[in-house]
Amino acid sequence: MQNSEALSLSFALLATAGELVRRINDGVVARGFEGRSAYGFAFTRIAAGGATVSDLAGHLGVTKQAASQLVDELVRKGYVERRPHPRDARARLLVLTERGWANTRAAEEAAADVVREWSALVGEEELRALGRQLLRIAPNGPIRPSW
Amino acid sequence: MQNSEALSLSFALLATAGELVRRINDGVVARGFEGRSAYGFAFTRIAAGGATVSDLAGHLGVTKQAASQLVDELVRKGYVERRPHPRDARARLLVLTERGWANTRAAEEAAADVVREWSALVGEEELRALGRQLLRIAPNGPIRPSW
DNA sequence: AAAAATGGTCAAGTAGGTTGACTAGTTCGG
């Protein structure tokens, strides 16, 4: 595989990722929530349960200070609460409020809308295969907010 | 396709894109160049020929002021020169210096290294198919430096 | 029980964008 082919793949990958993020965010805003793009990815981690600030930092690939600031913002906007952690008095357990859950669902729906469109474009089975391959390439890597 | 599947695809896509950018940048640094991640993508546009600041801004999906600042930096570091534009006295034609070309080649090699590794992981033909599908999904969209 | 590591926050600094205002040159409508 020549260099030019590698480059073209790189471009396509980054353009697709950028469009996905943009459209998820648009979709969330259209559903009546305010929020930066990173919100959705923070929500899914918090929704999974048992999340702390440090977990979130690892998930997003940023420092724990940055994650803490993000959580501040989410708390201020009423999406998340900090609770005492049952097994570690240093840590705080992050939990979604009702509005946080609603925002999370909105993000999921927006993502599903985009993916549905792509599915129509390249074929459902092909898209599924694409997902499987991407998962093999980068299984649970961080979802960095920028590059 | 359910929401959870769409989410998993989204995660995989973003994690993969993030890893690609990180590793291209590491590869370029390892080859002796300094530079932010956005450099490589600016270089490929400038290398293509006929680029102006506005073109670059469109390519990167940022304002022309931001693109101009990036070009300042590239000029200061000796990668790019601003030349008078042959057909428009307002515009400046961006051209790579010899060192700029070397950096561009380094970025291409680094990208090729990563893609080669992925190729071994999922199969060359599969990866090629993946590239084709991504190109259908997001043909020449901007390569945004962040989300 | 002392030492080292970890979870979290506060504070300050910074990179890399943004918006707004402006100049110089170009294109368009009458």
Place this chain on the structure above:
DNA sequence: CCGAACTAGTCAACCTACTTGACCATTTTT
């Protein structure tokens, strides 16, 4: 062919989202 509207580029000021560094309270290690 000339004034109005537009476009390329830059300067300046600002802002957002991240970083580094210092610190305290807890937990884990030895």
